Amino acid sequence: MGRQPDVVIIGGGAIGCSAAYYLRSEGLQVALVDKGSLAREASWASAGIIGPSSHLQGDPWFRQATLLSRQLYDQLDTALFEETGRRMGYGGRGSMTLALSPGEAAEAAADAEREAAAGVSVEVLTGAEARRREPALPDNLEAVIQHPEGRFLDARNFTATIARAARLKGVRMLPGWPVTALTWDGARVTGVRSGHDRMGAGWVINAAGAWAGLLDPALAAPITPDHGQIMSLEGPELGLRHTLHRWGRYGYITPRPDGRVVVGATHEEIGFRRQITPEGLHYLAGVVSTVLSGLMDQAMLDIWTGLRPASPDALPIIGPDPRASAGFLWAAGHSSSGIMQAPATAKVLVDLVLGRKPRIPLDKVGIERFLD
Ligand SMILES: Cc1cc2nc3c(=O)[nH]c(=O)nc-3n(C[C@H](O)[C@H](O)[C@H](O)COP(=O)(O)OP(=O)(O)OC[C@H]3O[C@@H](n4cnc5c(N)ncnc54)[C@H](O)[C@@H]3O)c2cc1C
Structure with missing residues (x-):
């Protein structure tokens, strides 16, 4: 990738890799960075149960996101096999x-x-x-x-397979690239930094899993x-x-x-x-x-x-943050059901980056609910 990417995604778990795959499928230039290896943290450990049944299913975001993810997983099962030759271990x-x-x-x-x-x-x-x-x-x-x-889904296979498909489509994958700070121009987020290395981007997506709330003191979040x-x-x-x-x-x-x-x-x-x-x-x-x-x-x-x-209410944090005027999106805090919600979260991120109305309303999952 010669020029600055349109989007840099922090975190190579199920959320980050799904977002990379769908954003690249829309023709965007995408880079994904991870502090370690891709697909090795929560998404590697997950049981891989795909809803929609859960104690959260009364929540409209959760129900719509899990139903949409179920439909998308049905499509991904075939698409990822055609694109990578690998099965994601989906069934039940x-x-x-x-x-x-x-x-x-x-x-x-x-x-x-x-x-x-x-x-x-x-x-x-x-x-x-x-x-x-x-x-x-x-x-x-x-x-x-x-x-x-x-x-059910073999979450290890899924995350590794969608990461591979994203790379084959042209996503630049940078494992071993720990983000140590975001870069700012006034109130606008302009990219990420790892020590002395910098990468500018039109959008930064924070999909850093359990670490997402710690990336930048100006954009803290209660994710534990x-x-x-x-x-x-x-x-x-x-x-x-x-x-x-x-x-x-x-x-x-x-x-x-x-x-x-x-x-x-x-x-x-x-x-x-x-x-x-x-x-x-x-x-x-x-x-x-x-x-x-x-x-x-x-x-x-x-x-x-x-x-x-x-996250405190077990729902994810998705979308922009009023503390950053532009250039930044949350995609973290999915708690016990991030595999269920990964493809839907990624599609909503595509909507936001392309300036479309999000296909699932985000009022229940905005960071605003945790800000005074
Ligand atoms: C035991 C267990 C069972 C589960 N069972 C289910 C289940 O049945 N169904 C379900 O839907 N969900 C389940 N989950 C939850 C699900 O696994 C998570 O919600 C989901 O994997 C979160 O994905 P993620 O991409 O946000 O996080 P992760 O997979 O943790 O990925 C985050 C990535 O960000 C990277 N990162 C962090 N900080 C930085 C940094 N500073 N710079 C660069 N990269 C960084 C990390 O290295 C990591 O690779 C389970 C989880 C566990 C632990």
């Missing part, structure tokens, strides 16, 4: 929430009724019906709530690291098609296309430290025993950690 038939007692079943059914009234696609199944769709389920189920729209421990196991012999939850409990078991399952995840506030602890293992074993106890004897394959970019 939705999620199931298991109710084991009459009390759990009554509460879960009432919740499903509220969701259906709000337009969420949801079905209440008997144990026998659910087992026909998911043969690995046990036979002591009182009821099962199915959300058929959800999918939410540490998660998560593990993989050999899956059931019959395979698994759905992400499984137990009604009223935290945690999930979600499949991978190769037959493994992923069990997650803890939420810990321990700063930027990462650690695997007996407490974390105990929590994850508890998830297995309450969700699908038949897996308690399966081999544990791996355990890892990651830092979610958490």
Whole structure:
């Protein structure tokens, strides 16, 4: 790239790489910088559950963003394979929430009724019906709530694959380029600096994950690291098609296309430290025993950690910042659902850079809600 890029993106996670891919697809000159390797932080650690079901689904931004992302993932599954020859590990038939007692079943059914009234696609199944769709389920189920729209995604493959597709399209990727400051011309952001190196750009997008709030003291934001421990196991012999939850409990078991399952995840506030602890293992074993106890004897394959970019209300921060008159956009703080929201966030960034009306209204996700 001879001239200054139109856009420089800080952060090579799912958010930054998706934005790079879609912005370049519009013909813009794009550079992406990362302090380390691409696709190695939260997006590498993620369980890769794709909504739309989540405790945030009552929120209009969240619901629209996850639905749009679902449609975009369906397209990306084919497009990225054609462009890179790699599969992103996308699949599944939705999620199931298991109710084991009459009390759990009554509460879960009432919740499903509220969701259906709000337009969420949801079905209440008997144990026998659910087992026909998911043969690995046990036979002591009182009821099962199915959300058929959800999918799973191998978030490591996805982020690495969309990064590769973006590079093949001409995005300039600069791993090992830690942004140490933004550059300013008065109130306007004009680019980024890494030590003595500078890169000017028409737009700077902050997609720096858990570190995004610390990049520039003039553009601070309440984004903090939410540490998660998560593990993989050999899956059931019959395979698994759905992400499984137990009604009223935290945690999930979600499949991978190769037959493994992923069990997650803890939420810990321990700063930027990462650690695997007996407490974390105990929590994850508890998830297995309450969700699908038949897996308690399966081999544990791996355990890892990651830092979610958490915002105080679990919604992301997207769009301009009134403290910068021009040249700067937020794309951070996606908390526990950044993979679900990555393609939609990227499309909204394209709208903003091209001066179009954002296809999803941004009033719920602006930085203004955290500024006095
Ligand atoms: C255990 C766990 C399970 C999860 N499960 C799910 C799930 O099932 N579904 C879901 O949707 N989400 C899930 N998430 C959340 C999801 O992973 C995140 O919301 C998402 O990955 C955030 O993407 P990101 O691109 O903002 O951040 P990241 O992937 O963390 O990327 C940010 C990048 O910015 C770079 N960076 C930081 N500072 C600088 C700097 N100064 N200069 C240059 N580069 C910098 C970092 O090196 C990093 O590569 C999970 C997260 C964890 C940890």
